[in-house]
Amino acid sequence: MEAVIFNGPFKIDVERRPKPTLLEPTDAIVKVTVAGICGSELHMYRGHQKTATGHIMGHEFVGYVEELGSSVTNFKVGQKVVCTFSPVCLSCFFCKNGYTNRCPAGTAPFGTQGLAGGQADYVRVPYAAGTLQPAPETVPEELLIMMSDIFPTGYYGAIRAIEYFVPTPSSELNGDSEQHTALSLKMQTLDKAIFVCLGCGPVGLCAILTARSKGVRTIYVVDSVDDRLEQAAKLGGIPLKLGRDDIPSIIKEATGGRGADAVIEVVGNTTAMRSAFDLLRPAGVLSSLGFHQGDLPFTALECYSKNLNINLGRAPVRTVYDEALEVVVANKDKLSEMITHRLPLSQAAHGYDIFEKQQARKVILIPGQ
Amino acid sequence: MEAVIFNGPFKIDVERRPKPTLLEPTDAIVKVTVAGICGSELHMYRGHQKTATGHIMGHEFVGYVEELGSSVTNFKVGQKVVCTFSPVCLSCFFCKNGYTNRCPAGTAPFGTQGLAGGQADYVRVPYAAGTLQPAPETVPEELLIMMSDIFPTGYYGAIRAIEYFVPTPSSELNGDSEQHTALSLKMQTLDKAIFVCLGCGPVGLCAILTARSKGVRTIYVVDSVDDRLEQAAKLGGIPLKLGRDDIPSIIKEATGGRGADAVIEVVGNTTAMRSAFDLLRPAGVLSSLGFHQGDLPFTALECYSKNLNINLGRAPVRTVYDEALEVVVANKDKLSEMITHRLPLSQAAHGYDIFEKQQARKVILIPGQ
Incomplete structure (x- = not known):
């Protein structure tokens, strides 16, 4: 063969x-x-x-x-x-x-x-x-x-961030009534949360689509490639271009100076991980999908002082397969240009x-x- | 004055x-x-x-x-x-x-x-x-x-770990019917989870009591001070003494070689944080309460490969005050020797x-x- x-x-x-x-x-x-x-x-x-x-x-x-x-x-x-x-x-x-x-x-x-x-x-x-x-x-x-791989992986990265928020009322969602439970601690509601997705390659696009379909209203999407940013914008992201936009200032301005409530990191290098940390507000969530081979670019004191919540690693594709497939089927048209x-x-x-x-x-x- | x-x-x-x-x-x-x-x-x-x-x-x-x-x-x-x-x-x-x-x-x-x-x-x-x-x-x-401080802090550290598991059926809990929701991903049930608490000072003891009262059946508790370990044992922990017990081997044996499902870290130094990481199984949760001033003693690749979930930092005492007080009141006798x-x-x-x-x-x- x-x-x-x-x-x-x-x-x-x-x-x-x-x-x-x-x-x-x-x-x-x-x-x-x-x-x-x-x-x-x-x-x-x-x-x-x-x-x-x-x-x-x-x-x-x-x-x-x-x-x-x-x-x-x-x-x-x-x-x-x-x-x-x-x-x-x-x-x-x-x-x-x-x-x-x-x-x-x-x-x-x-x-x-x-x-x-x-x-x-x-x-x-x-x-x-x-x-x-x-x-x-x-x-x-x-x-x-x-x-x-890519859709369940992007789905998982988005869901791991979404779970830190009180769900958007299902009546406000578009045809997708499934709700994920929030942590028991009283937290921000998802519909008011400001998300950032670092990386708009295929997995990033899947994460962005998932986030939007699950009730995230505002997601800034960051990349250096125009075509990727255009795709991300079609899926409902607000495009920010590396090297063109002053990304930290824009996120600060959008969040009253606090930083993003959640960052999904889909790049897999040290620079992206540090950016994710810096763009995140205190007590925010960093859902990292990237394959990281270097050191963690932040200290324990920085994490303590920020009350960091972070998850890293490979997605459990089989576990989320069915729920991820539902999102794919419901969004066929949006994925046709992938x-x-x-x-x-x-x-x-x-x-x-x-x-x-x-x-x-x-x-x-x-x-x- | x-x-x-x-x-x-x-x-x-x-x-x-x-x-x-x-x-x-x-x-x-x-x-x-x-x-x-x-x-x-x-x-x-x-x-x-x-x-x-x-x-x-x-x-x-x-x-x-x-x-x-x-x-x-x-x-x-x-x-x-x-x-x-x-x-x-x-x-x-x-x-x-x-x-x-x-x-x-x-x-x-x-x-x-x-x-x-x-x-x-x-x-x-x-x-x-x-x-x-x-x-x-x-x-x-x-x-x-x-x-x-100490009870809501210990409470928060325990709850942040407990939330990663499907709750123990409330019929099996002792007088405490409050249930915390698990993450939406299908996960292990709490009653089968093996917890470790590193540090049995006052905050550690509060975390151990909370874990036990919320349905954690098995929690190994680690310290170097005999009196603390005795107290922790009275609260339902299984005492392991630093310098006496081969802690990694005992945890491995108790978990089929995998490592603990959750580690609550209440020490606040680099050695303890590394131990917490090493004792944890893949895709486990590390809830860190210790005040850390050094570097994080693990690499990004180690975190990726372990699918680490970690939260760090100060507890939101005011937010968890009422639910923590309920646990205190329900366990007056057990806390009288604190x-x-x-x-x-x-x-x-x-x-x-x-x-x-x-x-x-x-x-x-x-x-x-």
């Missing part, structure tokens, strides 16, 4: 590889119809995240079940499926309690040295009963591909190149073309 | 000072009947927290209203009151939204260079309408003095000395004796 291979930083090739086979009774083989290139793969592509070479890339994919291990009983051969970005065993402590992001079976996501990815004609899916999700035939593949490039798998190198150069919003690869 | 003066590290004297007078229409003058020495004053006493000298100490006090400014209408002269450790204006953004810990009027707590404290015959209370709380005559002063030393105000220096040497659990000073 054809597969997209990581041969070192900025070196992506399509090579022939053996079609995968079932190794465990819990496995499935999926015939891939669409595979996405994810922003988090750029850490490896750019050489920031060191790794050996030679593995198949890709942790976002949709396809059909080709073959099932004997113990996988909740799917049928031929069924359309979405795969979550890392395996989910469903039987460990973490899976049973909703922390599917910490399932030990998922330590190596798809598209790494530990597990061959889905940018290929076929892919082996471990723990298929939990790792795969049924894909409604009525939802276009361009939307479904976001459900492997995928700008559909390329044959054979043009994967070009796809990585334009995505890395921020010339594409989101690139999907089509095997068999 | 007599007042306890900070004259430098380890130098506490009782000196004569002018009786305070009303300066603003929002002030009250309180005649102090009991003043506590708080663990957080030891930062100054030991010289770790640098400050000028000459001010009156004390941010825990109970007394009677002696005089009221013209705009304070919710108290009467002669009424018994508890004072919260820092002023609360009730009219700013932070107060209105429940973040009384971040009220700008409270930037200088009582007993600092910015605001004369309550270890004195009389004290001026700014923003008395919000800073004072009515004190039920039926509750002993030994319990009320804990309501200025105060070990009642000294005349004139013996304040001795009180600081034995408290600093951990020879006293909690010291209260009685003016006029």
Whole structure:
């Protein structure tokens, strides 16, 4: 079969590889119809995240079940499926309690040295009963591909911030009556909260859409790329451009000098994390989705003095899958411009190149073309 | 009047000072009947927290209203009151939204260079309408003095951890039917959660009691002082002694190798914060009450990889006052051994000395004796 291979930083090739086979009774083989290139793969592509070479890339994919291990009983051969970005065993402590992001079976996501990815004609899916999700035939593949990672991830980042506020009355929400409970401490109501989203790449856009659909009225959105800011504005964000706008002053002015009530950080570097901290008001919430490899750019005294609330790390895609999919389906039209490039798998190198150069919003690869 | 003066590290004297007078229409003058020495004053006493000298100490006090400014209408002269450790204006953004810990009027707590404290015959209370709380005559002063700071603080630290779990069914709770809502993400139930409290000083004991009364079944409690561990055990904690017990191994064994589901950190130094991080399982919650002045002893990558949830900083005493008082009243008997030393105000220096040497659990000073 054809597969997209990581041969070192900025070196992506399509090579022939053996079609995968079932190794465990819990496995499935999926015939891939669409595979996405994810922003988090750029850490490896750019050489920031060191790794050996030679593995198949890709942790976002949709396809059909080709073959099932004997113990996988909740799917049928031929069924359309979405795969979550890392395996989910469903039987460990973490899976049973909703922390599917910490399932030990998922330590190596798809598209790494530990597990061959889905940018290929076929892919082996471990723990298929939990790792795969049924894909409604009525939802276009361009939307479904976001459900492997970026939409549930953005959804989770937004929800973790939203939970610190008293919900907006559901009568004021647009067709989405689901309410998330606030902390028991009496807090600000969501409809008056000023949010900031740092980073308007694909995950950031998903977070912005979620925030708006859950009752956040005001969300400033920050990026350096005009196209991303335009998209974010269409989703209801107020665009602020790095290098053009005096962002700290604008946020201070919008909040009576206090700072933002919540910051969603989707960039993953030290500068962004420090900006997030600085833009946040005392006792605000910082929901960090970015993949951070450096130090934390604030001291314990700064955190104490600010009464910081912060959560970091990978999203539990499987846990939030159903509620995230509802938001996707309810906002089909708004998400239709997210995928700008559909390329044959054979043009994967070009796809990585334009995505890395921020010339594409989101690139999907089509095997068999 | 007599007042306890900070004259430098380890130098506490009782000196004569002018009786305070009303300066603003929002002030009250309180005649102090009991003043506590708080663990957080030891930062100054030991010289770790640098400050000028000459001010009156004390941010825990109970007394009677002696005089009221013209705009304070919710108290009467002669009424018994508890004072919260820092002023609360009730009219700013932070107060209105429940973040009384971040009220700008409270930037200088009582007993600092910015605001004369309550270890004195009389004290001026700014923003008395919000800073004072009515004190039920039926509750002993030994319990009320804990309501200025340590009980609401310990309560808040416990609640911030408890909120990450699905509540224990109220039928299984002992006389306390109040339930706190969990985060919307499906999480572990509280009754199965393994908690750790690092630090069993007065605030730690209040956190442990709160945790137990709210449905936490298992809480390991860590300290180096035998007397504190004995008290913590009486409140339902499982004592682990620093230097004697292999704490990481015991917690790992109790949690199937994962680590604790929640850690409440009440020590306030870098070693304790690192221990808290290491003892915590992935996707657990670290509720930090300690006053931290150093760096954060973990990297961004460690936080990302652990899916850390952490909150830090001062407690919103006013916001949680009523619910914390309910727990105090319901647990009068268990708290009766908390105060070990009642000294005349004139013996304040001795009180600081034995408290600093951990020879006293909690010291209260009685003016006029």
